[in-house]
Amino acid sequence: xxxxxxxxxxxxxxxxxxxxxxxxxxxxxxxxxxxxxxxxxxxxxxxxxxxxxxxxxxxxxxxxxxxxxxxxxxxxxxxxxxxxxxxxxxxxxxxxxxxxxxxxxxxxxxxxxxxxxxxxxxxxxxxxxxxxxxxxxxxxxxxxxxxxxxxxxxxxxxxxxxxxxxxxxxxxxxxxxxxxxxxxxxxxxxxxxxxxxxxxxxxxxxxxxxxxxxxxxxxxxxxxxxxxxxxxxxxxxxxxxxxxxxxxxxxxxxxxxxxxxxxxxxxxxxxxxxxxxxxxxxxxxxxx
Amino acid sequence: xxxxxxxxxxxxxxxxxxxxxxxxxxxxxxxxxxxxxxxxxxxxxxxxxxxxxxxxxxxxxxxxxxxxxxxxxxxxxxxxxxxxxxxxxxxxxxxxxxxxxxxxxxxxxxxxxxxxxxxxxxxxxxxxxxxxxxxxxxxxxxxxxxxxxxxxxxx
Numbered sequence: 001x002x003x004x005x006x007x008x009x010x011x012x013x014x015x016x017x018x019x020x021x022x023x024x025x026x027x028x029x030x031x032x033x034x035x036x037x038x039x040x041x042x043x044x045x046x047x048x049x050x051x052x053x054x055x056x057x058x059x060x061x062x063x064x065x066x067x068x069x070x071x072x073x074x075x076x077x078x079x080x081x082x083x084x085x086x087x088x089x090x091x092x093x094x095x096x097x098x099x100x101x102x103x104x105x106x107x108x109x110x111x112x113x114x115x116x117x118x119x120x121x122x123x124x125x126x127x128x129x130x131x132x133x134x135x136x137x138x139x140x141x142x143x144x145x146x147x148x149x150x151x152x153x154x155x156x157x158x159x160x161x162x163x164x165x166x167x168x169x170x171x172x173x174x175x176x177x178x179x180x181x182x183x184x185x186x187x188x189x190x191x192x193x194x195x196x197x198x199x200x201x202x203x204x205x206x207x208x209x210x211x212x213x214x215x216x217x218x219x220x221x222x223x224x225x226x227x228x229x230x231x232x233x234x235x236x237x238x239x240x241x242x243x244x245x246x247x248x249x250x251x252x253x254x255x256x257x258x259x260x261x262x263x264x265x266x267x268x269x270x271x272x273x274x275x276x277x278x279x280x281x282x283x284x285x286x287x288x
Numbered sequence: 289x290x291x292x293x294x295x296x297x298x299x300x301x302x303x304x305x306x307x308x309x310x311x312x313x314x315x316x317x318x319x320x321x322x323x324x325x326x327x328x329x330x331x332x333x334x335x336x337x338x339x340x341x342x343x344x345x346x347x348x349x350x351x352x353x354x355x356x357x358x359x360x361x362x363x364x365x366x367x368x369x370x371x372x373x374x375x376x377x378x379x380x381x382x383x384x385x386x387x388x389x390x391x392x393x394x395x396x397x398x399x400x401x402x403x404x405x406x407x408x409x410x411x412x413x414x415x416x417x418x419x420x421x422x423x424x425x426x427x428x429x430x431x432x433x434x435x436x437x438x439x440x441x442x443x
Contacts, residue, residue: 001329008290008307008353031354038349039331051307055354079343103419104401105334108343109350189418190332 003041010053014139017054017166022141024050026163031055032075035102035110036118060113060168063087068176070094071137073169074113079104081112090132090175090200097128097182097198103190113167116152119159119221122192126153126222128182131198131214134172140165153221178202181279183272184216187259193217194260195268199276207236208281213273218254218265225251228273238278245273292356296321297365305352312336314352315362323363323392327421334420337393337400338362344400346419363392366399375399375437384433386424394420398434407438 007024011017021028027049031037040046054060054075061075065086072081072094081087081098101107101115101124115125116136129136129149136152138145141164149170152160161167180200184193196216202209211232213225231244254265289304296319303318315321315338324347327335331349338347339361366373375395378384385391394417401408401416408416413434414427422430 002310002313003308005306005308008351010353010356031351034351034354035331035349038351042329053354102331103334104416105337105344105346105397105419106331106349108340109345 001042001044003038004044004047006041006048007050008053009050010056012056014054014057014059014166014168017052017057018139018141018164020050020052021164021166024052028052028164030117030166032111032114033077033109034114035106036114036120036123054166066171068174070172070174071169072112072172074111074116074167076112076169078102078107078110078112078115082107087172088174088176090178090180090202091172093128093132093180093182093198093200094125094172096180097124100124100182100184113169116170117159117161117167119153119155119157120192121153121156121220121222122217124182124184124193124196124198124216127196127214127216128198129170129172129214130222130224131200131212132172132175133212134170136160136170137168138165139168144168146171149222150224156220175200175202178210179280179282181276183276183279185268185272195254195265195272197269197272197276199273199280201232201277201280203281207234208232208241208277211277211280213276215248215251215269218269219252220255223251225269225273227251232277241277242274245270245277248273290353290356292353294352294355294358294360296360297362303352307351307353309352310348311338311350311352311355311360312347314355315347315360321362321364325389325392327389327393332421333390333393334397334417335390335393337396337420339396339400342400342403344397344419361396361399363395366395373399374440375402375434378433378437378440379430382429382433382436384426384430386422386426390420390422390424394422394430398437402434402438402441407442408435410435413438 029048031051063084078098087095135146184196198214227247325335327333
């Protein structure tokens with residue numbers, strides 16, 4: 001399928017992109033790698049009147065080490081994110097997630113900012129950003145702002161970004177000393193996760209001192225499993241962890257679709273949280 | 289229409305394209321390089337894989353206007369002076385194909401990957417080709433061919 005007709009402009013700077021978007025009105029959309037937007041346009045599920053190609057704006061590309069946090073530019077590809085040396089400690093979660101998105105060809109072209117702005121509840125990065133208390137940075141006609149990941153994803157394919165705003169990047173706290181893991185279950189290679197679990201865990205000699213769990217495709221937005229996190233804190237034995245993961249049932253009932261019933265999603269979430277926590281803790285005794 | 293300039297297999301092409309023209313259609317229909325196939329048309333199967341600035345990409349999910357200024361390599365650009373690329377030779381010698389439809393994409397994904405990792409393990413090759421589907425399920429000889437090409441290129 002070929003997309004419906006649209007106008008196309010290539011921006012050479014962020015300011016130029018913002019002016020072009022403002023002039024293009026509410027049906028103008030930024031285009032980065034196009035690996036979320038173009039498939040939708042080809043199915044005619046999206047019909048923007050104008051695409052503003054931001055792919056050549058170098059100031060939006062790259063990974064910067066800011067000491068206790070890492071700033072990732074929106075145009076950084078999943079391939080580049082997967083290999084970013086600055087993503088240490090808990091923030092290594094972002095690299096692990098990026099490494100598992102799509103396939104090599106998709107990772108060469110797909111960008112972090114595009115994936116975040118797309119706000120697909122089944123995509124992997126949002127849950128990881130949520131688990132790490134990351135911030136999404138935006139630029140618009142009124143200036144720049146940052147929004148906590150928890151406030152950025154507001155519904156399926158809906159974010160807090162206003163018309164005319166561009167996602168410029170994310171800021172991810174490093175959480176040195178924390179371990180991380182992303183577990184997803186899919187029926188076939190390349191499929192969206194039926195359920196995904198992003199975990200960061202602070203494992204100490206006395207057990208889990210802190211944990212954050214982000215869930216993919218368990219609702220219309222990525223979710224935090226706060227009750228599970230609280231129950232995990234202070235645990236060190238496998239049996240305690242299995243008891244803690246059952247708290248995921250306190251979340252709102254997850255959606256049912258052709259791949260999974262709500263009950264099955266809840267079951268998967270428990271299994272995957274236990275695996276992700278064990279992997280993130282890096283404690284052999286807790287592995288299955 | 290937008291004026292673009294794309295270097296394909298070392299030859300610079302200036303052309304006018306509609307913004308909605310996909311790179312794969314530009315390559316096949318305007319440049320008449322039909323070695324690059326359209327398979328699933330949904331960025332899943334990898335039959336349309338090309339190299340864009342040295343990295344493998346699915347040309348059904350790239351607009352031709354996005355390739356303005358880029359260096360593109362298609363399967364037609366692999367052989368040089370009548371000599372097959374080691375990956376082409378290895379696919380031939382190891383019978384790395386059955387019907388052949390996925391072959392151009394498989395080879396382009398392999399060439400891109402071997403540039404990144406010149407001596408991969410079998411498992412690494414299988415993972416590197418996860419974005420390319422073979423409907424004949426002929427993966428075994430495809431993987432064998434990529435490993436043979438890596439050996440050949442390393443020696």
